[in-house]
Amino acid sequence: MEEWKIKQQKVREFLRAKDLSAFIFSRRSSFAWLTDGGESCVNEASIMGDAHLVITPERLYVIAPNNEMNRLLEEVLGDQGYEPLSYSWWENGIPTIEKLFKAGRVGSDMALPGCVDLYQEVKRLRYNLMPGEQERIRILGKRAADILSEVCRQIHPGDSEIKIAGVVKGKMDSEGIATPVVLVAADDRITRYRHPLPTEKEVERLVMVVVCARRWGLTVALTRMVHFGSVPRILSERFREVNTILARLISATTPGKPIKEIFSLAIQTYAELGYPYEWKNHHQGGPIGYDTREYLASPECDDIVLPAQGFAWNPTLPGVKAEDTILALEEEQEILTVGKDWPTQIIETDRGKLEMPDILTL
Known part of the structure; x- marks a missing residue:
């Protein structure tokens, strides 16, 4: 049928x-x-x-x-x-x-x-995506991640945030992918703003690109970070910490799990890493599908994870952000926004190891 x-x-x-x-x-x-x-x-x-x-x-x-x-x-x-x-x-x-x-x-x-x-x-x-929808969002997630990877590799110091955002939108649009959200932040703006709308500021050493991409009515979300030259140790450590929060959120997103329990795990992980109040500074994401977020997860949320439901978690720490879109399947949490030729790091979770995007060094 x-x-x-x-x-x-x-x-x-x-x-x-x-x-x-x-x-x-x-x-x-x-x-x-x-x-x-x-x-x-x-x-x-x-x-x-x-x-x-x-x-x-x-x-x-x-x-x-x-x-x-x-x-x-x-x-x-x-x-x-x-x-x-x-x-x-x-x-x-x-x-x-x-x-x-x-x-x-x-x-x-x-x-x-x-x-x-x-x-x-x-x-x-x-909320729970049907087989055809699952295939469409897989195609979208892979292509959006590949396009973002291509764009990020073409960034140069001196490029403005607006220019980078324009290239992202143009590449996506040429393949029928709409971009309801494109955020770009260079250097200190990453620390200062959680939703950095692109400005004329030019990139010096570090840039963050955030995208919500939509096709066939479905949406995926992902964030990537690029650094020119050797990544400072404190930035590298902090990015691994935010990736740890994201990996634990992903591994906990199993069908039947109450959202408030997953959110409690995020709060606990923030505290373990030395940032007990950081979760209050920005939302952590939630279910994704026909809206950029169907709703935002919170400590009071009464919903549960449904089979084959899309989720996009997006934890942040000062100066760093990690975000990817997954399908919560019975047998696994399938990461949809995996791009080609992007550096990764392995993060340990209670349910095993996850390969997560790292900072791209140019």
């Missing part, structure tokens, strides 16, 4: 469980999930797509302006069974939705008139 059919079944089971007569999906992330990677959005900056997908117990509808409908039907939705309900491009699509559902309890994935916003609940249906 095609994956989109199984997803439609999941939504209909959700309708029965929540006593809903229909559910309206308006977010681009929801559209991508339901259509196995389709894109509904023209404006890259928008969370809301240019089409609403409506699922009822018996029928499927796509509601979109007339200038978008043909593309959606011909290039995205195909034979997935959605009946088109078009409105003029200068009109608001909300009245079309309201006419469709004059009675009954209707759920939605964002605030819409007359609907119950159940996004935080319905998006859980997409």
Whole structure:
């Protein structure tokens, strides 16, 4: 059975469980999930797509302006069974939705008139990735890591953060990979800022590049660091420490494990390494998939790791950061963002050794 059919079944089971007569999906992330990677959005900056997908117990509808409908039907939705309900491009699509559902309890994935916003609940249906999604995110993770490796090897002292970010975006974009997040920090900005938006600052000795890469609606995240000349001992030691935190987080991310237990391990590791409060200075990441993070892990989080769920952990210490994306499988934690020709270091964990990216020396 095609994956989109199984997803439609999941939504209909959700309708029965929540006593809903229909559910309206308006977010681009929801559209991508339901259509196995389709894109509904023209404006890259928008969370809301240019089409609403409506699922009822018996029928499927796509509601979109007339200038978008043909593309959606011909290039995205195909034979997935959605009946088109078009409105003029200068009109608001909300009245079309309201006419469709004059009675009954209707759920939605964002605030819409007359609907119950159940996004935080319905998006859980997409957390554990199906086989096709697993293959797509594997391809994305490998290619994103390879591209970032290629770009990092071309960096030279004197390059600006903005220039580096532009090269990353250009290389990714040329292969159909969007970059909702690209952060670049040179030298002291790595220590000063946890989310360093690129500036005109030029690289002297050290640079950090952070990327969230998206294709087929799916997202991976990774961070790489580059140093020109011999890496100072204190930087090398600190990077091994942050890699130790990341490796322990990865090894603990097993299906069925409560998120709060994994987070407690991170806090414990920070303390063991001599940084008892450092975890408070930046989030540690969490599940990843159709959003850059489906939610952020925390000490109070009540969720558990699901089988075949994507995770991107990103611990930081002053001046260093480590980040990679994994699949939490029953038999292993598969690291997806492994690039070619990148130096690595071996980190011991309770579940064995992990090979983790090191600082690239040029």
